[in-house]
Amino acid sequence: MAVFTAVTLDDLTLLLKKFPLGNAIDIKGISSGIENSNFFIDTERGEYVLTIFENLSFAQLPFYLQLMRHLADRGVLVPAPVPDEAGELVVPLHGKPAAIVSKLEGGSQMAPQPVHCAAVGAMQAKMHLAGRDFALQQPNLRGLDWWNDTTPLVLPFLDEHNAHLLRAEMHFQSAFAACDHYHRLGRGPIHADLFRNNVMFVGERLTGFFDFYFAGCDTWLFDVAVTVNDWCIDVASGVLDAARVRALVDAYHAVRPFTADEQAAWQPMLRAAALRFWLSRLYDLYVPREAEMLTPHDPTHFERILRERIATPAPGLIA
Numbered sequence: 001m002a003v004f005t006a007v008t009l010d011d012l013t014l015l016l017k018k019f020p021l022g023n024a025i026d027i028k029g030i031s032s033g034i035e036n037s038n039f040f041i042d043t044e045r046g047e048y049v050l051t052i053f054e055n056l057s058f059a060q061l062p063f064y065l066q067l068m069r070h071l072a073d074r075g076v077l078v079p080a081p082v083p084d085e086a087g088e089l090v091v092p093l094h095g096k097p098a099a100i101v102s103k104l105e106g107g108s109q110m111a112p113q114p115v116h117c118a119a120v121g122a123m124q125a126k127m128h129l130a131g132r133d134f135a136l137q138q139p140n141l142r143g144l145d146w147w148n149d150t151t152p153l154v155l156p157f158l159d160e161h162n163a164h165l166l167r168a169e170m171h172f173q174s175a176f177a178a179c180d181h182y183h184r185l186g187r188g189p190i191h192a193d194l195f196r197n198n199v200m201f202v203g204e205r206l207t208g209f210f211d212f213y214f215a216g217c218d219t220w221l222f223d224v225a226v227t228v229n230d231w232c233i234d235v236a237s238g239v240l241d242a243a244r245v246r247a248l249v250d251a252y253h254a255v256r257p258f259t260a261d262e263q264a265a266w267q268p269m270l271r272a273a274a275l276r277f278w279l280s281r282l283y284d285l286y287v288p289r290e291a292e293m294l295t296p297h298d299p300t301h302f303e304r305i306l307r308e309r310i311a312t313p314a315p316g317l318i319a
């Protein structure tokens with residue numbers, strides 16, 4: 001949609017003096033971003049992406065950028081942040097934090113087939129394993145605490161039918177988060193927003209996951225549930241497509257086998273993942289923040305998914 005902070009070729013030439021990328025050749029704004037200002041930059045060392053962070057602060061960024069660096073170093077396909085000559089991954093540009101990362105090839109696959117879902121599942125499992133020794137800690141900032149804070153802010157805007165669903169699901173999820181299975185689930189850094197628009201493909205070849213700015217430490221199964229709720233559905237109805245679910249979770253399982261606790265937690269976790277995005281979309285729609293430039297997504301999409309996950313058991317995690 002927009003580039004919020006303009007960057008000229010002269011600005012880039014100056015910035016690149018601190019990076020091992022040679023001289024600046026070209027810079028083009030990327031129009032599709034909704035949160036940050038993004039640019040494709042051409043340098044003597046190749047093509048990269050420059051991001052100016054419009055909402056995140058200098059203090060918030062090391063978790064995300066160091067996680068991407070950590071994953072890239074371990075062969076997970078993610079944009080690799082480029083350190084400047086002082087070793088910094090985040091640098092000031094026009095008074096805001098900025099970073100340069102490698103450019104992924106390809107484009108988003110918005111009509112995924114089982115073969116794409118399998119590639120996503122396998123890479124997601126590889127990412128979870130690679131994150132086990134990542135040193136920084138940050139909770140999932142869109143986890144249960146945030147749901148508890150946000151529910152009373154959006155409830156006044158809902159009709160009784162939806163208010164009842166939200167209260168009942170919050171009650172169900174609080175009980176789920178307190179159960180033994182839940183506490184035994186594997187955890188670590190997760191992407192937490194691995195939707196179709198945050199993964200690149202060239203044909204059937206996955207070239208990378210990007211947009212890590214909702215990442216945090218949470219259960220691996222939550223990450224899988226978020227991903228399945230986007231990649232494996234009929235978009236109009238929210239109904240799961242069994243062939244795509246099978247492809248994604250089987251490919252994940254082949255890299256990091258699911259545990260018995262994860263199997264027991266699967267159905268409630270799919271509901272948790274639907275609730276998380278229903279709530280954030282309600283929040284973005286009804287509680288606009290002055291400093292943010294979000295175009296709210298439609299909350300009814302995730303209301304439908306949540307109702308569907310409550311009504312219809314999903315295919316199991318293990319065939």
Ligand SMILES: Nc1ncnc2c1ncn2[C@@H]1O[C@H](COP(=O)(O)OP(=O)(O)O)[C@@H](O)[C@H]1O
Nearest residue numbers: 030032033034035036038049079102103104211
């Ligand atoms: N590392 C990257 N490699 C290639 N393209 C990228 C990369 N990062 C971002 N993009 C492109 O920029 C667009 C906007 O990025 P995104 O992270 O979604 O922005 P925002 O956070 O502002 O919504 C993406 O849809 C993609 O086309």
Ligand SMILES: N[C@@H](CCOP(=O)(O)O)C(=O)O
Nearest residue numbers: 193195197198211277281297
């Ligand atoms: N995927 C979320 C919103 C986050 O948007 P993104 O473009 O930054 O991935 C949703 O669909 O609600």
